Every structure is written in structure tokens, then in C-alpha cells.
Amino acid sequence: MAFWKLLAIALSVSLLMGGLLYQLVSYYVLYQAEKNVQNLLLSHRGLHQYIQRTMHPAFYAYRDAGEIPLTFYAPEILSSSFMVRVQHTYYNEARKEAGLPEVYYKMAATNPRNPVNIADEREARLIRQFNQEKGRKEYREVIEEGGRKYLFYAVPFLANAPRCMKCHGRREDAPIGLQRRYPGEGGFNEKLGYIRAVESVKVPLDREFFTVHIIWGSLFAGTVAILLLTLFNRSLRDTVLRRTRDLEIEVAERQRAEEEVRSLNADLERRVAERTRQLAATNQELDSFAYSVSHDLRAPLRGIDGFSLALLEDYSDKLDDTGRDYLQRVRAGCVRMGGLIDDLLQMSRLTRGELHRETIDLSEMASAVAEELRRQAPERRVETRITPGLGAFADRTLMRAVLDNLIGNAWKFTGKTAHPVIEFGSRREGGQDLFFVRDNGAGFNMEYQGQLFKAFQRLHATREFEGTGIGLATVQRIIHRHGGRIWAEAAEGQGATFFFTLPHEESYA
């Protein structure tokens, strides 16, 4: 739920609670004020009773005894309303001194003997009301006069009893002193049983309402605070719950993603394993194929050569020179084909199986190759320039095959050069070591370089330079297996340079 909606609800509840609290507190405070008013009225009533029951009998006793003249009348002594009024005046003075607000008190009558006691409009209305509803014992109301609030409280005075009628009946029946003291008609001609006055009290409620506001304010503020806290707490809880839900969803999503990755990985691994198996099977087949080739192709070749020689040896007298020449050609073919088979086997053998990379000294290897070539053809004078200390991280056996082929080729194709020079060196280019084998031999036309590394493709006639056309194909496959490149630059009659690259050791880390 939206925060603002909640806030609105909280505020409404607060206001409702505030109203209720206000009513409750007002009621309580007014109740307390009313108690005080009642005390005041009761003390006044006590004074009335004192005059009626104590003073009057004493006075009449003294009069009857002739100690007081018949005409004597002193309202200061005998009028309870007078005495109460005076006493209340002193009471207010005392209150004033005590710093308390004055309390309005009046014994109000519609037909008073003393005009001071004349009932105002509200009091007159109340007198009528009390007379209509005889059982009613009190009236209370909070009124506002001159911007101040008062508790207005009224109780009916005594209903006229027969003994009251002596003074409040017909004028001529009243004691003479009374008649003299009050020349008007006020206070006379009352009816028996009629409630002729109300005691009305007005107490200012400033203090009380101040108290109400303080208490209500505290309670209301407390309520609002609690509500807001509840709301905040709820909102906090909502937020926490929402975040928790979000997090749970996220976690679930991640788990799903992880699961997916795992299953993808598993699938990938399975496929890799499958491919590896297939490759292994293919390799196995290639292996057995190569084995068969090695064994089965060579055997008949040996037969052809062997029996050709047997013919030459055992039946040479039955053959003329041409026949013998033919047989020699048959034998030469056999030897060439044997070499071809051997080269093919070497290529297949060198290019399958695992690479065993290690740090090797290519310069040393190149020198060994050159040495071997010199040993095989001691009659040749070939200058070799080998840059020392050229290292590589590669398979020793395969790199030996590479140098055997490249330097062997250089050796072969410089066979008709006056001052043959074979060079092995390197230079750094684009972060890679670039090795090269250079010769000043027959070279070749760059137009045909596309054929260079293809198996069985030869750029020179066999009668010119021997070869099977497999060497460079093997070299290229080895370099490619190492992740390197190989290419050549040459010109016919001006020698050839073979370049190859090998990745650095760090690239395998």
C-alpha cells in the first residue's frame, strides 16, 4: 500500500482518536470543576440552613420574649440570600487574593425582593423549566461569554412550603418589619409549591481548558507518535519484506542461471568428450591405416625389386642391354616408391600424437642437421651461417623434422650453385620470433608458391632435384600444429628464404 494512503489513514485515525480523547478529557475536567461548584453550592446551602434553622428560631424566641421590638427587621441577620450573597462576595475577594478567577454566584428569582437578585434571561428560563420538570435536580452547560468559557451550573431552590408563605404570601400577611423594609411587591404573592429561584453558578474554565489542552495535547501527540511509529514500522516492514522478496527472486534467478550454466557446461563437456572419442577413434583408424600402408605397400615393392634383381643376376645372359635397363628402371621405381611411402609415413607419424613442448636450442639443432648433411655428402663445400642461441618452446622431434627438411632442401637446391651459402637466423617482428632458413640456390618462381606446401607438389623435375614433394607439407603441418605460420620468398635462380613463426612460451601459460 502506498505510503501516503497509509499516512492519510493514520492521520484520520489520529483525528478521530484526538476528538474522542478531547471529549474524554473535557468530560473529566468538567466533572472535576462541577464537583467544586457543587461543594460551593453545598456550603451556601449550609449557610441557608443555618439561617433558617438556627437564626430564625432564636430571633423569634427573643422577639416573643419581648427582647426585640416587633418592628425590628435586619436583612443582614435574617435574609439567607443576603447573607449568602455577601459571603460569596468575600469568597471571591479571597479567591482574587489567591490569584484564582472569580466565580459568579446568584440566587436568581423572577420575582425577587431585592432587584439585585433578578434572574437574567437564562435563569428565568431555567426557573420555568425546573417548575415544569419537578424531578430535575440540576442543569449544566458550558457557555461562552465575552470570549471566555464558563461552566454554567444551576440547581432549583426550595419549592415554596406553607411556612414560606408567611413572608412570601400576601404583603399584608407578612411581618411588619418586612413590609416596611421592602415597600415593593417583589418577593410577595408567591404560590405554594412553586420553585421561585435557581442558584446559578458560573465558573471560568480557562484553567480547566488549559489543563484539557495540555493533557489532550500530550495524549494526542502520543497517539499520533504511536500511529506514525506503527505506520513507519509497517512501512519499514513492507520495505524489508519487499526487499527480501526481491532478493529471493534474484537468488532464485541466479540459481537458475547457474543451473543453466552448469547444464550447458555439462553438455559442452559431454560433447567435447564425444568429439575427443571420435577423434581418438579417427586417430586410431589413421594409425592402423598408416601401419597397413607401412607394411602392406612395402612388401610387394620389395618383391618386385627382389625378383627384378634375381632376374638380372640369374638370367642376365638371356637379356639384352635394353631388357637389363628396363629392369633397372623397375628397380629405381621401387626405390623411389619406397621413399615416397617412408615420407608419407613420416608425415602422418609426425603430425599425429601429442606435442611435447619444451625449451629447445634451434641453433644447435640446425648445426647438427648441417653436420649430418656434410657427413652424408663430404664432397660438397657449403658455407653455413647459423646465428647461435636461437631458442624456441616447441616439440623437439617435430622441430628437428622441420629443420631437417628446410636445411635439407637448402642443401639440395644449392647443389648446382657455385658458392652455396645456407643461413639460419631470426628477427623479431610484431612480438613474434621470426625464424628463417635462407639459401642462394635454385629458388623458384613466386607464381607457384601456392603449390609449395601441398603434398606431392614439386616445383622442380625429379631429374633436376630429387624429392617426393612431401617434406614441405610435413613442415607446414608441424608449424601449424605449434600455432605458427610459414611462408617463403624466392626468385628463380636467386635462392629461397623460408620464414616461420613460433608462439612464445608465455602464450601457453
Next chain:
Amino acid sequence: MLKKTILLVEDNPDDETLTIRALKKNNILNEVVVAHDGAEALDYLFGLGRYAGRNVAEPPEVILLDLKLPKVSGLEVLERIRRDERTRLIPVVILTTSDEERDKIESYRLGANSFIRKPVNFEQFSEAIRQLGMYWLVLNQGPNGRKG
């Protein structure tokens, strides 16, 4: 003269003929027994089948063993020879067309005394046979110590 028999285990008739011819050409005139497959070689060596009743106590002086053979392969024949007390000391020369590294390693592991690849060129083949005969039949002192 000592009766030194050569056991030639060879399934290819061309190779058989050429080998025997090469032996003769090089004046190696020992008796050559030819077994045409691995099973026949074992029969000969252990006096079984066609060779039942042969005196097993007279083993050949040297065995020339091809690897690629029908029925029982050359490597298996070699293994059986080396496993049996009666034949384990006979020199065995592997004479094969193959030059597969694993064949060489396996042959030596199983106790071959030599591994020779048959060259295509007959002159070279003949030379190999000559050296073989010279070495195993003349120079080498066999374990048998039989008198002639």
C-alpha cells in the same frame, strides 16, 4: 658341422623366397624351416599339430620372426616363446616391413634380440640377411651349448 636350424616365420611367399635366396647367396646353408603363420611356428617349437613328435629339445639356432602374421601375431608368438622354459633362450630376430616405433618398443619389451626392418632395395635386404646370418649363426655363442 653343427646342425643349426633357422626357423623363418613368414607368411608372404615372395619374402620367403627372397629371404631364402638371400641366405643362399650369402652362403648360409643351414636348414631353414618355414612357418607360414604364428600358429605353425608355435606348433614347430612345441612339437604340436603337424610337428607332433618333433624333438622339442632341439630348438632352432635363431628365429627370424615377421610381426604381421595370420592367426597368431608375431608379438604373441614372441611372448609365448619367452614364456616357455624350453624356448625362452632362443635368439629371436624380428624381421619386418614395419618400422613403427611402438612395434620396436613392444618387440624389445617382450624380449626380442634384434629388430631389423626389411629394406625395399633387395641389395640392402640381402646385405642385412648376410650380416644377420654371420652374426647369429657364426659369431654369436648360443645358449644351447650342443655339440655338433
